[in-house]
Amino acid sequence: MSYLTCRGQTGEIALRNVKLWCTAVVALIGFLKLSSLGHAEEPTTNPSTMSLDSFDMDQPGSFPAHWGVRGDEATAKTIYSIAEEDGNRFLRAYADKQDVQIGITRTFEPKQFPALQWRWRAKQLPTGADERNKQTNDSAAAVYVVFDSTTMPRAIKYVWSSSLPVGTRTKSPVYWRSYTVVLQSGDTHIGKWQQEVVNFYQDYKDIFGEEPGQVVGIAVLTDSDVTKSVAEADYDDFSLVTAEAAKEARTKSTEVQPAPAMTNSQ
Numbered sequence: 500m501s502y503l504t505c506r507g508q509t510g511e512i513a514l515r516n517v518k519l520w521c522t523a524v525v526a527l528i529g530f531l532k533l534s535s536l537g538h539a540e541e542p543t544t545n546p547s548t549m550s551l552d553s554f555d556m557d558q559p560g561s562f563p564a565h566w567g568v569r570g571d572e573a574t575a576k577t578i579y580s581i582a583e584e585d586g587n588r589f590l591r592a593y594a595d596k597q598d599v600q601i602g603i604t605r606t607f608e609p610k611q612f613p614a615l616q617w618r619w620r621a622k623q624l625p626t627g628a629d630e631r632n633k634q635t636n637d638s639a640a641a642v643y644v645v646f647d648s649t650t651m652p653r654a655i656k657y658v659w660s661s662s663l664p665v666g667t668r669t670k671s672p673v674y675w676r677s678y679t680v681v682l683q684s685g686d687t688h689i690g691k692w693q694q695e696v697v698n699f700y701q702d703y704k705d706i707f708g709e710e711p712g713q714v715v716g717i718a719v720l721t722d723s724d725v726t727k728s729v730a731e732a733d734y735d736d737f738s739l740v741t742a743e744a745a746k747e748a749r750t751k752s753t754e755v756q757p758a759p760a761m762t763n764s765q
């Protein structure tokens with residue numbers, strides 16, 4: 500049985516001129532949009548951060564332009580769409596007994612940008628979910644950092660868990676090369692934007708006991724299929740950051756308000 504099948508498509512812009520569309524059996528990313536780290540949706544003058552996506556250039560109601568789908572594309576489009584509040588656009592996910600992952604590919608050395616920051620807001624927790632067991636492995640929100648390979652990647656899955664305590668680290672019950680790390684738990688902060696920053700480089704070394712290879716992508720998943728419930732969450736402002744910038748970010752409050760939109764023009 501073939502582990503991975505791919506089909507190529509024409510890319511939409513020069514820096515993303517090769518786009519491979521992959522379907523993996525159990526791999527954590529089945530999407531692949533090749534691009535250099537040098538590409539970011541928005542240019543930044545701050546070398547300590549590299550914006551991956553703020554969604555501010557996407558049309559409300561649309562599927563996020565720079566993201567690929569693992570699994571059924573039509574289903575993904577019913578789960579993930581751009582929403583707008585107070586002039587800020589962000590990624591909204593609403594999964595009704597569904598489980599489809601979407602992601603964005605950036606290939607780079609993790610020592611260069613060892614940390615990822617974003618903000619998220621769980622709005623509905625999948626009922627009875629517990630990421631330790633296959634039968635209950637759903638999360639209101641999850642952000643993956645995918646390493647080493649697109650065919651047999653290792654991954655760290657940062658979750659907003661329905662039930663597991665913050666700080667829990669557990670091996671995935673469905674994919675042996677992935678570990679789950681709990682950043683938020685239950686309804687303590689539900690409905691409120693939470694700022695996160697993770698040093699995935701250090702987490703990789705702690706979890707897998709060796710130096711990572713290249714990062715190959717970032718993915719998100721809001722899922723509720725095995726608990727047959729509903730999961731709902733919003734995501735925004737994904738950026739890569741240097742270790743120094745991540746240290747500064749950690750000292751800030753975890754509860755944040757949406758940033759003003761960069762622009763409303765398209």
Ligand SMILES: [Ca+2]
Binds near residue numbers: 554555588589735
């Ligand atoms: Ca935004």
Ligand SMILES: [Ca+2]
Binds near residue numbers: 598636722723724725
């Ligand atoms: Ca699931």
